[in-house]
Amino acid sequence: MQAGLLAVMALAVLDRGGIATPLPSALFWPVAGLTALTCLANVASPSRPERRLWGPVTALMLAAALGTAFA
Template sequence: MTQALALAYAGLAALPVLMHLAVSAGVPLGHLTVGGRFPGRLPPVWRALALVQAALLGTMAGAVLARAGIGASPLAALFWPAVALTLLSLAANAASPSRPERLLWTPVIALMAAAALGVGFV
């Protein structure tokens, strides 16, 4: 069960990772990130930050997988910080002034949070 939850977390995390990679490449999806501050293409600095966010999400997924016994075990030490960041992301997305961002990412991050908590407590 724990491994299935971890795989669900990683699969769900792939969605925002792909979106962040897309906006970093200049795809005009700014309305789905940073509160919709930039409705089209993100400015260059924000595009670079999107790459950082993609890497962070990938590391978080790796930590959840490691906690469940899948992947690199040194990342398991980052499990609870990854859970905390997931919960903070959930709050931020739920409070986003961008309605499209709220509607898309709040359910995804809520499912990620549930999966991570399941990994932590099952």
């Protein structure tokens, strides 16, 4: 289930960038919002390994999504 969700999220960002097959354009902003919430949750996690690994990974995912949105 998680892998499927991440694949759809990736396709929504790629679609916004004009790379992937067409998806509903309304899908991008919920994906960006979910990515932002995931980033915040990982950065605020009490688990140090989670903060150190997933904090930067999700921050880069968020930066890529927002870069695609405003490019």
